Amino acid sequence: MLNQELRSFIFDGPPLERTLSEANPAFARILDKALSGRELSAEEGLQLLQAEGAELRALLRAADTARKLDVGDCVTYVVNRNINFTNVCFVGCQFCAFARHRKDADARTDSVTTILAKVAEAIERGATEVCMQGGINPEMPPLFYRDILVEIKRAFPNIHIHAFSPMEIFYGARRAGMPYREYLTMLRDAGLGTIPGTAAEILDDEVREVLSHKKVDVRSWIEIVTTAHEVGLRSSSTMMYGHIEKPHHIVQHIEILRSIQRQTGGFTEFVPLRFIHTYTALYQKGLVNPPPKGILDLKVYAFSRLMLRPLIVNVQTSWVKLGPELAQWSLATGCNDFGGTLMEEQISKSAGADAGEYLPVETIQSLILGMGRIPEERTTVYGRVSRSSAATASCGPSWGSGRRTLPAGASVVH
Numbered sequence: 001m002l003n004q005e006l007r008s009f010i011f012d013g014p015p016l017e018r019t020l021s022e023a024n025p026a027f028a029r030i031l032d033k034a035l036s037g038r039e040l041s042a043e044e045g046l047q048l049l050q051a052e053g054a055e056l057r058a059l060l061r062a063a064d065t066a067r068k069l070d071v072g073d074c075v076t077y078v079v080n081r082n083i084n085f086t087n088v089c090f091v092g093c094q095f096c097a098f099a100r101h102r103k104d105a106d107a108r109t110d111s112v113t114t115i116l117a118k119v120a121e122a123i124e125r126g127a128t129e130v131c132m133q134g135g136i137n138p139e140m141p142p143l144f145y146r147d148i149l150v151e152i153k154r155a156f157p158n159i160h161i162h163a164f165s166p167m168e169i170f171y172g173a174r175r176a177g178m179p180y181r182e183y184l185t186m187l188r189d190a191g192l193g194t195i196p197g198t199a200a201e202i203l204d205d206e207v208r209e210v211l212s213h214k215k216v217d218v219r220s221w222i223e224i225v226t227t228a229h230e231v232g233l234r235s236s237s238t239m240m241y242g243h244i245e246k247p248h249h250i251v252q253h254i255e256i257l258r259s260i261q262r263q264t265g266g267f268t269e270f271v272p273l274r275f276i277h278t279y280t281a282l283y284q285k286g287l288v289n290p291p292p293k294g295i296l297d298l299k300v301y302a303f304s305r306l307m308l309r310p311l312i313v314n315v316q317t318s319w320v321k322l323g324p325e326l327a328q329w330s331l332a333t334g335c336n337d338f339g340g341t342l343m344e345e346q347i348s349k350s351a352g353a354d355a356g357e358y359l360p361v362e363t364i365q366s367l368i369l370g371m372g373r374i375p376e377e378r379t380t381v382y383g384r385v386s387r388s389s390a391a392t393a394s395c396g397p398s399w400g401s402g403r404r405t406l407p408a409g410a411s412v413v414h
């Protein structure tokens, strides 16, 4: 399918029943199994990822039906601000164009004063969350992450801080000389609300060796995330696709996430992230030939919805990676969350993403409404936010955490 055909299918294509009847019967049985709420096997997942033609159309429609069964017609988003507080990093990931050597002319690390000013500005613009991630700066003081949390919470006790990837926790714990449990507990007590499940890329050590041989290994990533969940810090879960991985790596990645979720229940959502290649070493050395945006992205989203149910019901699209239009289409192929407003985004932009750094709430709402769905602001952990008593809408099943109504202009929810 070309993107024009994809668009026609999404907006005017046949319903699920017809696509199922046109698909290979064995493939349709896998989709039926997923729609009945049973977990798919790794082998079945592989078949989903290989779908083309009639099978791909049935997969996309089945994912949309599963989304409706899981979470109804609301599409959530969070009003947040990214703070990429340092681009100094020694790790050298081949897929990253954000990092700088500490002596580079454009190396920068935000001071605490700058970070506080960014948080203040975010709150003024209605943010309920700040998302903070940065490079792995070898010159940072041993308890730098804790100290940032303390300063932010002292000034803004109600903002939700979603911060520090498992790679940052890995390095921070070493710098502090503390085991993960003790370190994460200290960060939680200093005000950390949740952690991003980033630095996951693909959870396979051979793939990671090519992407970034100094990055946290699979075992440590699992240990850090599981320990975070155990001390009460929930996290998102992510996957970077569209580089050197093969379909079986994607399936293996999902198997690991499912296994953690069965054990802890700590994942709030899954966010598939397309690899943005233009300015990365991986691309410039000719090691990857990323496919055009469109089919692969929607297939991965649909696959994710079906493979993760019933364990993770929130699948988030990425307007930064896909651009607003394709992100909008992905709402018809399994996604129920539009991510955040961001306000500042430098990691994808450095690699060549051109969707900008900020999407106003009005634009997000309009994109959601354009798909015939209901926009709904959420907290980081998928509680509801209402800025006025009239703003709440009726969504479908499985919302989980309770609805919260705040005074107009309130910025505190978590």
Ligand code: SF4
Binding pocket: 089, 090, 091, 092, 093, 096, 097, 098, 099, 134, 135, 136, 167, 212
């Ligand atoms: S992805 Fe993160 S850890 Fe890797 S080089 Fe970039 S900033 Fe450093």
